[in-house]
Amino acid sequence: MAYFLITDSITTALLILLVVTFIYYLYRARKNNIFHRLRVPGPERIPVLGEMFHVIRKHMTTHDTDLVRQYGKVVGIYEGTAPALLVTDLDLVRNVLIKDSHVFINRRSMEGIGGPLEHALIALKDEEWKNARSIVSPTFSSAKLKAMYTLMNEVGDTYRDRLLEYADKQEIFNINELNGQYALDSISSCLFGIETNSLKNENATLIKHLKKFFTVDFKNIFLYIFLISPRLARYLGGKGYSIFPSDAINYVSNIVNHVISQRRQHLERRNDFIQMMIDHEEAVKDEEGMTEQTETKDPRQQWGTLKKTLNDKEIFSQGLLFLTAGFETTSALLSFFFYFMTIEPVVQEKVYEEIKQELGNDEITYEKLNRLQYLEMAINETLRMYPPFIRLNRVASYDYQLGDYHVPKGSSINVPVYQIHHDPEYWSEPEKFIPERFSPAEKVKRHPMTFLPFGDGPRNCIGMRFALLEAKLAIAKSLRDVELQKCEKTEVPLQLGKVNTLKAKNGVWVRAVRRSE
Numbered sequence: 001m002a003y004f005l006i007t008d009s010i011t012t013a014l015l016i017l018l019v020v021t022f023i024y025y026l027y028r029a030r031k032n033n034i035f036h037r038l039r040v041p042g043p044e045r046i047p048v049l050g051e052m053f054h055v056i057r058k059h060m061t062t063h064d065t066d067l068v069r070q071y072g073k074v075v076g077i078y079e080g081t082a083p084a085l086l087v088t089d090l091d092l093v094r095n096v097l098i099k100d101s102h103v104f105i106n107r108r109s110m111e112g113i114g115g116p117l118e119h120a121l122i123a124l125k126d127e128e129w130k131n132a133r134s135i136v137s138p139t140f141s142s143a144k145l146k147a148m149y150t151l152m153n154e155v156g157d158t159y160r161d162r163l164l165e166y167a168d169k170q171e172i173f174n175i176n177e178l179n180g181q182y183a184l185d186s187i188s189s190c191l192f193g194i195e196t197n198s199l200k201n202e203n204a205t206l207i208k209h210l211k212k213f214f215t216v217d218f219k220n221i222f223l224y225i226f227l228i229s230p231r232l233a234r235y236l237g238g239k240g241y242s243i244f245p246s247d248a249i250n251y252v253s254n255i256v257n258h259v260i261s262q263r264r265q266h267l268e269r270r271n272d273f274i275q276m277m278i279d280h281e282e283a284v285k286d287e288e289g290m291t292e293q294t295e296t297k298d299p300r301q302q303w304g305t306l307k308k309t310l311n312d313k314e315i316f317s318q319g320l321l322f323l324t325a326g327f328e329t330t331s332a333l334l335s336f337f338f339y340f341m342t343i344e345p346v347v348q349e350k351v352y353e354e355i356k357q358e359l360g361n362d363e364i365t366y367e368k369l370n371r372l373q374y375l376e377m378a379i380n381e382t383l384r385m386y387p388p389f390i391r392l393n394r395v396a397s398y399d400y401q402l403g404d405y406h407v408p409k410g411s412s413i414n415v416p417v418y419q420i421h422h423d424p425e426y427w428s429e430p431e432k433f434i435p436e437r438f439s440p441a442e443k444v445k446r447h448p449m450t451f452l453p454f455g456d457g458p459r460n461c462i463g464m465r466f467a468l469l470e471a472k473l474a475i476a477k478s479l480r481d482v483e484l485q486k487c488e489k490t491e492v493p494l495q496l497g498k499v500n501t502l503k504a505k506n507g508v509w510v511r512a513v514r515r516s517e
């Protein structure tokens with residue numbers, strides 16, 4: 001009896017201690033709000049979860065709009081345990097992204113992610129990032145995109161054929177699924193050097209493994225660590241832990257390593273990213289050979305300490321990033337675009353008329369696609385309404401004066417793109433789909449920071465031109481042959497999923513009807 005009384009008292013005491021410690025921790029966390037000291041307005045700090053508490057409760061888009069409405073154009077928030085500023089003053093945004101980009105060269109996202117993305121642009125910092133970006137950037141020049149166009153065109157044909165099949169079967173379908181397959185096939189063929197052919201229902205195992213890289217798995221404990229404590233995520237990343245499952249890493253890296261080895265031995269050639277990196281490496285080696293021979297004539301002609309080529313691991317890392325960064329974004333853009341075409345049939349007709357007028361029934365070439373001005377306006381309006389990335393992020397490498405506020409080194413700055421794109425101060429009737437906002441005459445009237453679907457400055461989206469080409473090709477090929485219509489399952493307005501990349505929660509259901517001619 002005495003024994004039970006003692007253990008009971010110990011348990012009760014421990015419980016009380018636990019509750020008191022927890023309350024003390026809550027109190028400390030609330031008091032320990034860096035923004036009180038910096039005099040930045042913002043909501044009370046929520047311990048551990050920070051603003052994730054509100055993001056889970058309501059959508060991040062609504063949360064950002066509420067924050068700006070309540071606290072103004074510079075707001076202090078906590079992303080988990082890490083303080084960050086939410087900035088919507090357009091001049092300050094321009095300073096962060098462009099004018100003072102040397103201070104904000106790094107991004108918080110993907111820090112400490114480890115695994116196969118360790119060498120990818122998204123995870124690299126400072127000089128390492130600059131170096132890798134300068135090696136990879138030429139892949140997205142007009143000449144290189146043109147070279148990839150044949151590969152992209154083949155995937156575009158399969159996409160159109162799938163739409164025609166649905167039209168002939170008179171079946172309603174979720175176009176989001178088709179767009180995912182199109183983006184996956186196109187990026188893996190042009191940028192990753194492998195053919196997934198998911199539009200043709202091939203390579204199920206490869207696709208299953210690839211999807212593990214870009215599907216948010218809420219059972220993944222590392223995901224929460226990454227969101228709540230970047231410091232811990234960085235530590236675990238350094239210890240070899242990764243957000244990605246090892247079976248997927250092994251399966252996909254074996255395939256890509258095989259492709260790289262084939263190319264190095266000149267057993268195969270294709271106009272894709274891997275080939276470009278290998279051609280570039282061979283050109284650098286030739287050039288270095290020439291430099292060595294002429295070195296005695298002009299000793300100032302040194303290469304410096306910068307790396308000029310990527311090794312196999314780095315090629316794999318960049319290719320995998322292109323896939324993860326480009327898959328959901330491009331497929332979301334296409335799905336949102338077709339959603340608007342079904343609910344705005346007048347706009348769809350205008351897009352169709354332009355395609356007919358500019359392309360007729362001819363082969364759709366790279367040059368002809370670039371002539372479709374109205375289509376470009378409608379794509380931009382889609383990206384304004386639904387920018388796939390809701391926020392941009394930068395980290396200050398030095399102490400910085402942001403307008404009236406002192407920003408300590410290491411602070412995170414977030415730019416809420418969705419909020420800016422829907423701010424009635426910059427866009428009249430922001431909830432209406434009006435492509436004409438993007439006519440050249442209207443565009444020059446606006447502050448350049450009012451439209452940021454691909455970010456801006458030196459760390460903007462490297463795949464922007466690739467993504468736009470991919471989207472225009474799929475749209476021109478399909479809308480020339482089919483009309484997309486609203487069906488009984490089309491959700492109006494669309495419900496948005498609650499993860500970081502904006503997408504339609506329940507898909508975009510449509511009906512395809514063959515155009516008669």
Ligand code: HEM
Pocket residue numbers: 121122133187191321322323325326327329330333387388389392393452453454455456457458459460461462463464466467
């Ligand atoms: C509609 C499609 C796409 C959208 C809306 C989009 C948007 C973005 C945005 C907003 C960023 C951050 C920019 C910043 O912080 O200023 C970004 C970065 C990036 N995107 Fe895209 N993206 C798209 C497609 C692609 C594609 C197809 C690729 C493949 C090549 C790609 C590769 C990347 C990479 C590698 C980065 C990181 C760049 C760096 O850190 O240097 N994106 N993208």
